[in-house]
Amino acid sequence: MQAVKPSVPPLQEVKTTTCYMCACRCGIRVHLRDGVVRYIDGNPDHPLNKGVICAKGSSGIMKQYSPARLLKPLKRKAGADRGAGDFEEIEWEEAFATLAERLGKIRATDPKKFALFTGRDQMQALTGMFARQFGTPNYAAHGGFCSVNMAAGMIYTIGGSFWEFGGPDLDRAKLFVMIGTAEDHHSNPLKIALSKFKRDGGRFISINPVRTGYSAIADEWVPIRPGTDGALLLAIIHEIIATGLYDREFLVQYSNAGQLVNMAESNDEFGFFVRTEVPTEEACYEPQDKLWWDRNTDRAVVTHQKGADPYLLGEFTLSDGTPVKPAFQLLQERVSDYTPEWASQITGISAATIRQLAHEMGVTARDQKIELPIAWTDSWDNEHDTVTGNPVAFHAMRGLAAHSNGFQTIRALAILMSLLGTIDRPGGFRHKAPFPRPIPPCARTPNDPRAVQPNRPLDGMALGWPSDPDDLFVNDDGSPVRIDKAFSWEYPLSVHGLMHNAITNAWRGDPYKIDTLLIFMANMSWNSTMNTAEVRQMLNDKETEGPNTGEFKIPFLVVCDAFHSEMTAFADLILPDTTYLERHDVMSMLDRPISEFDGPVDSVRIPVVPVSGDCKPFQEVLIELGTRLKLPAFVTKEGERKFRDYPDFVVNWETEPGSGIGFLAGWRGKGGEKFLRGEPNPNQWEMYEKNNCVFHYELPKSYQYMRNWNKGYLEWSQRNRITRYAEPILIHIYSEVLQRFRGAAQGKGLTRKPPEHLRKRIDTYFDPLPFYYEPLEGQVTDRHKYPLAAVTQRPMAMYHSWDSQNAWLRQIHTHNYLYVNTRTARQQGIEDGDWIWVESQWGKVRCMARHSEAVEPGTVWTWNAIGKAAGAWNLTPDANESQKGFLLNHLISEELPAGGSARVSNSDPITGQAAWYDVRVRIYKVGAGETAVTSPQFAVMKPYPGMKTRSSILAFLGMKQK
Amino acid sequence: MTQLALVIDLNVCVGCQACVTSCKEWNTSGSAGPMVDQNPYGADPTGTFFNRVQTFEVGEFPNTETVHFPKSCLHCEDPPCVPVCPTGASYKRKEDGIVLVNYDKCIGCKYCSWACPYGARELDEQQQVMKKCTLCVDRIYDTSMAEADRKPSCVLACPTSARLFGDVHDPESAVSLAIRESGGYPLMPEWGTHPANHYLPRRKTRIKIHEDELERADNPLKVDRQLPRPATNEPTLDDFTTW
Ligand code: SF4
Ligand code: SF4
Ligand code: SF4
Numbered sequence A: 001m002q003a004v005k006p007s008v009p010p011l012q013e014v015k016t017t018t019c020y021m022c023a024c025r026c027g028i029r030v031h032l033r034d035g036v037v038r039y040i041d042g043n044p045d046h047p048l049n050k051g052v053i054c055a056k057g058s059s060g061i062m063k064q065y066s067p068a069r070l071l072k073p074l075k076r077k078a079g080a081d082r083g084a085g086d087f088e089e090i091e092w093e094e095a096f097a098t099l100a101e102r103l104g105k106i107r108a109t110d111p112k113k114f115a116l117f118t119g120r121d122q123m124q125a126l127t128g129m130f131a132r133q134f135g136t137p138n139y140a141a142h143g144g145f146c147s148v149n150m151a152a153g154m155i156y157t158i159g160g161s162f163w164e165f166g167g168p169d170l171d172r173a174k175l176f177v178m179i180g181t182a183e184d185h186h187s188n189p190l191k192i193a194l195s196k197f198k199r200d201g202g203r204f205i206s207i208n209p210v211r212t213g214y215s216a217i218a219d220e221w222v223p224i225r226p227g228t229d230g231a232l233l234l235a236i237i238h239e240i241i242a243t244g245l246y247d248r249e250f251l252v253q254y255s256n257a258g259q260l261v262n263m264a265e266s267n268d269e270f271g272f273f274v275r276t277e278v279p280t281e282e283a284c285y286e287p288q289d290k291l292w293w294d295r296n297t298d299r300a301v302v303t304h305q306k307g308a309d310p311y312l313l314g315e316f317t318l319s320d321g322t323p324v325k326p327a328f329q330l331l332q333e334r335v336s337d338y339t340p341e342w343a344s345q346i347t348g349i350s351a352a353t354i355r356q357l358a359h360e361m362g363v364t365a366r367d368q369k370i371e372l373p374i375a376w377t378d379s380w381d382n383e384h385d386t387v388t389g390n391p392v393a394f395h396a397m398r399g400l401a402a403h404s405n406g407f408q409t410i411r412a413l414a415i416l417m418s419l420l421g422t423i424d425r426p427g428g429f430r431h432k433a434p435f436p437r438p439i440p441p442c443a444r445t446p447n448d449p450r451a452v453q454p455n456r457p458l459d460g461m462a463l464g465w466p467s468d469p470d471d472l473f474v475n476d477d478g479s480p481v482r483i484d485k486a487f488s489w490e491y492p493l494s495v496h497g498l499m500h501n502a503i504t505n506a507w508r509g510d511p512y513k514i515d516t517l518l519i520f521m522a523n524m525s526w527n528s529t530m531n532t533a534e535v536r537q538m539l540n541d542k543e544t545e546g547p548n549t550g551e552f553k554i555p556f557l558v559v560c561d562a563f564h565s566e567m568t569a570f571a572d573l574i575l576p577d578t579t580y581l582e583r584h585d586v587m588s589m590l591d592r593p594i595s596e597f598d599g600p601v602d603s604v605r606i607p608v609v610p611v612s613g614d615c616k617p618f619q620e621v622l623i624e625l626g627t628r629l630k631l632p633a634f635v636t637k638e639g640e641r642k643f644r645d646y647p648d649f650v651v652n653w654e655t656e657p658g659s660g661i662g663f664l665a666g667w668r669g670k671g672g673e674k675f676l677r678g679e680p681n682p683n684q685w686e687m688y689e690k691n692n693c694v695f696h697y698e699l700p701k702s703y704q705y706m707r708n709w710n711k712g713y714l715e716w717s718q719r720n721r722i723t724r725y726a727e728p729i730l731i732h733i734y735s736e737v738l739q740r741f742r743g744a745a746q747g748k749g750l751t752r753k754p755p756e757h758l759r760k761r762i763d764t765y766f767d768p769l770p771f772y773y774e775p776l777e778g779q780v781t782d783r784h785k786y787p788l789a790a791v792t793q794r795p796m797a798m799y800h801s802w803d804s805q806n807a808w809l810r811q812i813h814t815h816n817y818l819y820v821n822t823r824t825a826r827q828q829g830i831e832d833g834d835w836i837w838v839e840s841q842w843g844k845v846r847c848m849a850r851h852s853e854a855v856e857p858g859t860v861w862t863w864n865a866i867g868k869a870a871g872a873w874n875l876t877p878d879a880n881e882s883q884k885g886f887l888l889n890h891l892i893s894e895e896l897p898a899g900g901s902a903r904v905s906n907s908d909p910i911t912g913q914a915a916w917y918d919v920r921v922r923i924y925k926v927g928a929g930e931t932a933v934t935s936p937q938f939a940v941m942k943p944y945p946g947m948k949t950r951s952s953i954l955a956f957l958g959m960k961q962k
Numbered sequence B: 001m002t003q004l005a006l007v008i009d010l011n012v013c014v015g016c017q018a019c020v021t022s023c024k025e026w027n028t029s030g031s032a033g034p035m036v037d038q039n040p041y042g043a044d045p046t047g048t049f050f051n052r053v054q055t056f057e058v059g060e061f062p063n064t065e066t067v068h069f070p071k072s073c074l075h076c077e078d079p080p081c082v083p084v085c086p087t088g089a090s091y092k093r094k095e096d097g098i099v100l101v102n103y104d105k106c107i108g109c110k111y112c113s114w115a116c117p118y119g120a121r122e123l124d125e126q127q128q129v130m131k132k133c134t135l136c137v138d139r140i141y142d143t144s145m146a147e148a149d150r151k152p153s154c155v156l157a158c159p160t161s162a163r164l165f166g167d168v169h170d171p172e173s174a175v176s177l178a179i180r181e182s183g184g185y186p187l188m189p190e191w192g193t194h195p196a197n198h199y200l201p202r203r204k205t206r207i208k209i210h211e212d213e214l215e216r217a218d219n220p221l222k223v224d225r226q227l228p229r230p231a232t233n234e235p236t237l238d239d240f241t242t243w
Helices: A057-064 A092-109 A124-134 A148-158 A188-199 A213-217 A229-242 A248-254 A327-335 A340-347 A351-367 A406-419 A499-508 A532-540 A618-628 A646-652 A684-690 A711-719 A736-745 A756-765 A822-827 B018-028 B111-115 B153-157 B174-181
Strands: A013-018 A027-033 A036-042 A074-076 A087-089 A114-118 A166-168 A175-179 A203-207 A220-222 A260-262 A291-294 A299-302 A323-326 A370-372 A387-389 A392-396 A429-431 A516-520 A556-561 A573-576 A585-587 A601-605 A694-696 A788-793 A818-821 A835-839 A844-852 A859-863 A895-897 A903-905 A920-925 B004-009 B051-058 B065-072 B090-092 B099-101 B122-124 B129-131 B163-167 B198-200
Touching: A013 A601, A036 A057, A036 B018, A036 B153, A057 B018, A074 A092, A092 A114, A092 A516, A092 A573, A092 A618, A114 A124, A114 A499, A124 A618, A148 A406, A166 A188, A166 A392, A175 A229, A175 A351, A188 A203, A188 A213, A203 A213, A203 A351, A213 B065, A229 A327, A229 A340, A229 A351, A229 A406, A248 A406, A260 A291, A291 A323, A323 A327, A340 A351, A351 A392, A392 A406, A499 A516, A499 A532, A601 A684, A618 A646, A646 A684, A736 A756, A818 A822, A822 A844, B004 B174, B018 B051, B018 B065, B018 B153, B099 B129, B153 B163, B163 B174, B174 B198
Parallel strands: A114 A516, A175 A203, A175 A392, A203 A220, A516 A556, A556 A573, A788 A859, A818 A844, B004 B198
Antiparallel strands: A013 A027, A027 A036, A074 A087, A074 A573, A166 A429, A260 A323, A291 A299, A370 A387, A585 A601, A601 A694, A788 A920, A818 A859, A835 A844, A835 A920, A895 A903, B004 B163, B051 B065, B090 B099, B122 B129
16 A cells, blocks of 8 residues: 655654633644644543544634734723724733732722623633632623523522533433524534434434524424523423323422422412421521322321322312412413413414424333433432433523523423433433532522622622522612622522623613723623623723713723734733643633533643743733732732742642642542542642543442432532532422512512512512513514514534634634525515615614525524624734624613613523523615625724734644744 | 545534544645645635535425535546546546545646536645645555544544545445445436545434324323313213113
8 A cells, every 4th residue: 555655744742632712622632743733633532522623623723823812911002092902012010010009909998899700611710719819799701691591590490501510411312302502512522422313313303493503414403483492391391291291200209399389378488388397507408398298198298208109289288277289280380371382373383393392202201211220329218220211302502591581491491301300310411510519509699798898808709509589699778789780689690690791880880880890801892792882982981070080981901812802902901811722721620620421520721832922821810910919819828929820729729728629620639549639739730641631530320320319429429529418409390499589579588678679570580480471672672673583603613712813714604694584585675695784773784694494584693703893803904704794793782771761681680691682683675885894894903012914825834934 | 446435424414614624734734735725814715625514405494404515525436637637647546546636747727627526626826736635645544643543634523423434345344334324325426427435315313103102001190180080070971861
């Protein structure tokens, strides 16, 4: 066999690290030649991606050499407008000195005047800790404008959620239903699993307004109108209950379906579970003090008593005369009117299809049971010889989440998954460590403004999981403590914060003014903000009255990013970050690790090439700042530097002295002999490096399933300090947490009460059972004028990426179109490729239309974040991204009218999740003679000092240029 | 005689473009490189790719199929691009059937790209030579690599393992088996090019639920006294007749 002689020198060196071209975090091998990256491929020995890689990962080299890279710290030139991009180079020492002085003053006076918001949420262990140490409550990552409804809706129901914390077990599933999942969420593991699932003969149904990406290979595509998923899911629940296709045994044993709810309307306890005793300990697990109505003895008994079997349906009267009903009875009543015919009108899906979906799910779950020969013991000491699975799996993400009715929709989904008996069972949904956690998880924010004190760490977490109104982070008058109004009565369960309102609120001074806003890796003046054009003005807006006249309304804006962008232009100070190939990083168990179904996994990034220019990893910036500010975690008692740098911090920092818990779970203990818990190991990084940069602990088989109620697993997880309690985590078919808020709104109980103007809102939306309501924006929109729903998604080659400047990836998506169903377009006289206006009640955008048969007729959609401002990301001002590309964000408001002059975030009223996909639009052809350029346009951006010039021709050779 | 080829399974390809960029990444700095990009940061960027994925729609709403279709040189068994080449730069290797271009001989006349009915060849604007998929010939025989790595870059990258690689002349190979059992087909056979690469079509899995599967003796509603069982006070024959 004749080999073609390589005309170039061979590879010389292979290093492993972890990809960060998107948030999926695959293991990669970086092949170097002369110290230059020549080739990046998937690491076959990595549990996440098993050797494969995606389009983004394979284009990592082009990120490294992008001319958009920021290579020097920059400060805005005196007198220059924000957004104009007039910067001068400075040294890091000046940047640190400026920050330390400014932040030091804030910390000594009012720490909440410093706000830190980060676009990336997989670095929260450090960023969250920094904010807490600083003492500010004003910290969050991007979850609030991404998919917090998914996290909250599921965690408040089953104690776990999709993506990092759980997912569909496609290895064993027979039916897979993907609903409201944009392309590539998540990336390689789902692709690997999906193809294997299909080849093994599984049936794949996609419910989505649009058929692209994964939906393309679905066996059946069920087009649905955006924002109506809740109606569909409730109708499926209706049908599942009506035909008896639910897993009764599972519900009885593992959920609160059989628990008796107090039905005495006048009673303060109305709507709450009847308890046998008043709980003594204030803890975040649920004591087993609720009642069932036992079928065998026909009386109320404490749940899970040996030999007892509760009625799930019916109404009963306790011996003291209290009327009670099992939670499941209330669910049945709730869905009684949610018939398939009713849902058909709302969703656009025929009643027959809805029934078919329900029957396929129910019959597959019931008749294709899996029995794995794995013995385990449940929390009530019942020993089981096998683990049972009902092989119906689901996956869902932003399509459900990014609506203002998303939380209740996702509760409905989690309940449906529970009715089918699929939680943490083979072929269904499976948890990933550190989940499941108690419902809700134990972390709490402070509930008192006095938790914020000068020169003191915040007394509590900046983000947490409220379990009742007394957990809210509000002032004595009920007003919000946080700048984004998270954990206030407006959005009580905003567990990821509301980053999308931080700028507007700070600009308006509602609830108060801040001094310094630090943004890490988020394009808040472009694709990551709603109402883009006005938010850009807010960033540049100055006070016109009072003592600070002439000063910026947001006085100091610091942006840390690796690239030139629309956002960096507004900064007063730019801190150039490194790329992922140049840094140390951890995917920590304290954050969002990359765990597998079979056990905890965490991983690291280790630099494979030297840092470019004068860049510094953001982590190093925080360590340095923390040290200069003498935040307690970063300095000794004497105020001396504790950590040399970030790698040193990762090895030696512990949650508390001697706790043995740090950022990394693997190779702990002096010689690396321990895991999860153990003393710091000075050689921990080397051990990760030797082991493909990943630590994977495979649980014994008997701990891999049924973890909400698996005694062995829960005790293991308690021993290893993953969780504080080993109590069973019952599924919340009926949510008492929500009822506590509703009770307060109805004036009941001893907890705090909402302010008058929010009573009705809380009473309406905090329903302990899922219900369907039209998204809030739809409620204030003239549907005749704006008949179409407009949604976006990121394409696979750009999903979760930061790569508009990537020479290879941008050739795949150089500009975007508005996809319109052909018939819908023709009704407006719009032909394929025509220039059109898309208009909502908040704004309008000019762009090109593309006919499509793969979109539901009442929906238009586009790829998000392909459109760029002219000159941004160091693309030429005439690049397609700015001339033909567009952003839908201009049509979306960050606020909605709330009666009178009041405004409320355009978000889910329960979680504060940004309601991106609620916007309603109309489309029409542009006038004759209008220019063929997208609108709006903004002033052309220029490159900043210190950046490389862009080449007009690129011939990448992966070797040192001679 | 060996004929190496790719067999691409459209039943699982999700159109992720991993094969597109991993191909570019390997080959631009490999023996077939560079793969030049013109205007990489400007208007209408265009670069050389040996493999591109097209996505198109088939059918009318709601019976729409969205098809992701990866396309690279098909390494035809009767390649029309070879005989038209005036310099002999384009050739088909006897030992494994790979169609290659010798850049040293290629004069950039484009005859081959006109002859190729699949649009698989791209002229490198900088070097003025014709380029195309090499089946990663500089990987698959490279003994300095681990055996598992001696496969085309796109094949190793593909997250859905939609890209199978092997000898289509060996009836026992995985690719031959896939073609035989999953209805593999060549592109545009009417051109008589006998493409070595094949495609596997979409296959649908359906579940048929019979009505009687919804009625079961162990219906849990029964336990809760809710299975449609008429109340004793509803009319019966007893109300009407005495026999
Ligand atoms: S990498 Fe695989 S799944 Fe992705 S586009 Fe290529 S062939 Fe299709
Ligand atoms: S696909 Fe085109 S370039 Fe490749 S062998 Fe066939 S004719 Fe030649
Ligand atoms: S076989 Fe190699 S050259 Fe051909 S498409 Fe795949 S990666 Fe590209």
